[in-house]
Amino acid sequence: MSESSEGSSPLAFGQVVIGPPGSGKTTYCHGMQEFLGRVGRAVAVVNLDPANEGMPYSCAVDISELITLTDVMENLKLGPNGGLIYCMEYLEANFDWLQEKLAAFRGHYYLFDCPGQVELYTHHDALKNVFAQLAKWNFRLAAVHLVDSHYCTDPGKFISVLCTSLSTMLHVELPHVNVLSKMDLIEQYGKLAFNLDYYTEVLDLSYLVDHLASDPFFRNYRRLNAKLVEVIEDYSLVSFVPLNVQVMWWEERGREGRECWRSSQDVWEQLGCTWGKYTFCKGHPCCLCCFSICTQNWL
Numbered sequence: 001m002s003e004s005s006e007g008s009s010p011l012a013f014g015q016v017v018i019g020p021p022g023s024g025k026t027t028y029c030h031g032m033q034e035f036l037g038r039v040g041r042a043v044a045v046v047n048l049d050p051a052n053e054g055m056p057y058s059c060a061v062d063i064s065e066l067i068t069l070t071d072v073m074e075n076l077k078l079g080p081n082g083g084l085i086y087c088m089e090y091l092e093a094n095f096d097w098l099q100e101k102l103a104a105f106r107g108h109y110y111l112f113d114c115p116g117q118v119e120l121y122t123h124h125d126a127l128k129n130v131f132a133q134l135a136k137w138n139f140r141l142a143a144v145h146l147v148d149s150h151y152c153t154d155p156g157k158f159i160s161v162l163c164t165s166l167s168t169m170l171h172v173e174l175p176h177v178n179v180l181s182k183m184d185l186i187e188q189y190g191k192l193a194f195n196l197d198y199y200t201e202v203l204d205l206s207y208l209v210d211h212l213a214s215d216p217f218f219r220n221y222r223r224l225n226a227k228l229v230e231v232i233e234d235y236s237l238v239s240f241v242p243l244n245v246q247v248m249w250w251e252e253r254g255r256e257g258r259e260c261w262r263s264s265q266d267v268w269e270q271l272g273c274t275w276g277k278y279t280f281c282k283g284h285p286c287c288l289c290c291f292s293i294c295t296q297n298w299l
């Protein structure tokens, strides 16, 4: 699209689904496509991950039509990480291809299933530039950043997740929702040192540092951990929404999705969800419906 016509495209809305490999991005896109489809919204899922194979969702646009990771690795003798970075740079150099493909789905709600390389979200520019180009084409996107809830079970890992989440928020520069994924597995992952809301609200991290200091290995790193949590607290940006993508509480309660979607604040309060706040369905992780309502200012 020429520079002059960039701003004249109709507005389009959607989510870029980002996060480390295996955090559940493709599964989320599938669940969200199904949920939004049931409430009557036309959805186009755009696969931007050249490493994705056998996608469970119906794919509107697939980067593998432009470039495949296998070809790049074979022809350029690159490993999987370098190959993926190359694919993203290739996408960036071929905006026209993306624009043409997306244009066929105008009026749809877009879900971008992104690759999992963490450096793409913390310091590499290719994907960030793709998002910026989409904004120029009048896409209004929110970043849904998935993090495996497994990391809550280890305070050391949780601090590193907080750091990557913060640097992703600052680098990607989109309205941003951090999500703890795979909440159906949290009990199997082991006992949490704190209540779940401690990990979602991310308020007083000094308890985390104290807890780590009780571990003989981490005791030596107390000052480092204290400084890291100080940075996270100073920015005061990171929080998480716990999501169970596999359970739809509204279905369990016998509600039709469409009715649930349109239902009023009162109904949501009956379901144990506080309107407009990151809360849970009666102490449980959000289902996709509740998640969509709770994060409506972003998504």
Ligand SMILES: Nc1nc2c(ncn2[C@@H]2O[C@H](COP(=O)(O)OP(=O)(O)O)[C@@H](O)[C@H]2O)c(=O)[nH]1
Pocket (backbone or CB within 6 Å): 019, 020, 021, 022, 023, 024, 025, 026, 027, 028, 116, 181, 182, 183, 184, 185, 244, 245, 246
């Ligand atoms: N139990 C459970 N497994 C999940 C969930 N989300 C993803 N998975 C599994 O985790 C693995 C990686 O998921 P995938 O969506 O491919 O992750 P991606 O690499 O971020 O796209 C797959 O085996 C999924 O079936 C979830 O919410 N609950």
Ligand SMILES: [Mg+2]
Pocket (backbone or CB within 6 Å): 025, 026, 027, 049, 052, 113
């Ligand atoms: Mg995937």
